[in-house]
Amino acid sequence: MILRNNISDSEFYNYYLIDGNKKLGIIYSDNSDLYFTSFDKNQETDFFITKENMVIYNLFDALYKSFKNGNVFQVSDYDLSQCSDNNEKRRLYTQISEANQNLKNSELYKKVFSNEKII
16 A cells, blocks of 8 residues: 655655555655655564556666666756756766766665665
8 A cells, every 4th residue: 555645735745655564654855855764663674565556666666776777866957957058068967977986886885785685
């Protein structure tokens, strides 16, 4: 089951995935960060997102592939609109590419992504 609630009349939503007695929150914070939280504080819990809910499954599949391939940072349309010429656009793409490469080579990335799993 998926529960969704709107964040104070904005276009952002918090999602809560429920599987039996397990609950996973996907929460968008005021600081523009996205958080995943388990509501079982006493133990580690596995939460499976299956193809039974194809919309959520496809979103997580795309997120997983982006993270696995080290393509976390993306150039947005807004970023491009702030560039005054093609040289700035090329620099922007280079910066984003370097940020993704630095992330993939970092110790933090290696701790979070191990054995084909995001931990």
